Amino acid sequence: MQHVGDRNNAPGDGANPQAGTDLRPTRTGVSGRTRVALIASEALGLLGRFALFAMLWWLLTDGRSDALVFGLCFAAAAALLSLVIRDPRDPPMQPDLLPTVLRLPLLVPFFFWESLLGGFDVALRAFKPRLPLAPAMIDYPLRLPAGPAPVMMASLVSLMPGTLAVVSGNRLRVHVLDKTSSYRDELERLEQHVACVFGITLGQSQADTGDAS
Amino acid sequence: MIDSLAVVLLISGAAFFLAGTVGLLRFPDVYTRLHALTKADNLGLGLIVLGLILEAESAPAAGKLMLIWLLVLTASGAASQLVARWAQARRIAPWTR
Numbered sequence: 219m220q221h222v223g224d225r226n227n228a229p230g231d232g233a234n235p236q237a238g239t240d241l242r243p244t245r246t247g248v249s250g251r252t253r254v255a256l257i258a259s260e261a262l263g264l265l266g267r268f269a270l271f272a273m274l275w276w277l278l279t280d281g282r283s284d285a286l287v288f289g290l291c292f293a294a295a296a297a298l299l300s301l302v303i304r305d306p307r308d309p310p311m312q313p314d315l316l317p318t319v320l321r322l323p324l325l326v327p328f329f330f331w332e333s334l335l336g337g338f339d340v341a342l343r344a345f346k347p348r349l350p351l352a353p354a355m356i357d358y359p360l361r362l363p364a365g366p367a368p369v370m371m372a373s374l375v376s377l378m379p380g381t382l383a384v385v386s387g388n389r390l391r392v393h394v395l396d397k398t399s400s401y402r403d404e405l406e407r408l409e410q411h412v413a414c415v416f417g418i419t420l421g422q423s424q425a426d427t428g429d430a431s
Numbered sequence: 432m433i434d435s436l437a438v439v440l441l442i443s444g445a446a447f448f449l450a451g452t453v454g455l456l457r458f459p460d461v462y463t464r465l466h467a468l469t470k471a472d473n474l475g476l477g478l479i480v481l482g483l484i485l486e487a488e489s490a491p492a493a494g495k496l497m498l499i500w501l502l503v504l505t506a507s508g509a510a511s512q513l514v515a516r517w518a519q520a521r522r523i524a525p526w527t528r
Contacts, residue, residue, distance in 0.1 A: 280495075382465055
């Protein structure tokens, strides 16, 4: 996510949204250092995708070594294809994507525990003869900036006991099965987890992303 | 030992699938039914995959099972958000007692 505020450093240079530290706008558009960083992050992304596709091939062929020749070729082709088919209007690969992927396992214990609780909770409700349901729709104002983070949070909220979420602008519409109990603390804790994984520091209320720098 | 653990995991997984289906049939509206499907089926499939991994013949086979679970998890999470969003766009009010 590029910060909108960075543009203030290089007034009148619209083609250079990356030059956060470079005060003088260069004629070529992108200064040398940011270009190197860009290429490095692209190469890293390419390598990561290649490793992912090769791994998938290994899984799908049950680890057969004689199939690996084709697999490596196609993994390389698929990784390169992801460069070709990308919309040029999209922002360049975000350099903070890799740490996010690496921090994703931090959510795993939370995810397993909440899945277990949520499954038990809803199974009990389904089997009880009197259907113990008191549903309601509540709004939860998000502190996470727009983008993939709220979607991730909504998916996780839907696995937690008694809650189902949809992203709607800068808030989360949460459908709860039991309106008598409070979910706010758990939602705040989950939002903190997700912010940590995405490397976001949460403000007090819904802070604008552009104000961060 | 491992065999009996696998059997326990498979049977409890099936029980959660049953719970999800019972919830789908008994719950009153689209939102509550989504609760039943996303949560119970996610846990049921997780338990069944775990039980099958214990009996898997090779590491790639176990990895394939994990991959299946991951794909179903992603798909069901996305589908439940889409269905809930559709219901909200149609202004379907949540059922209340």
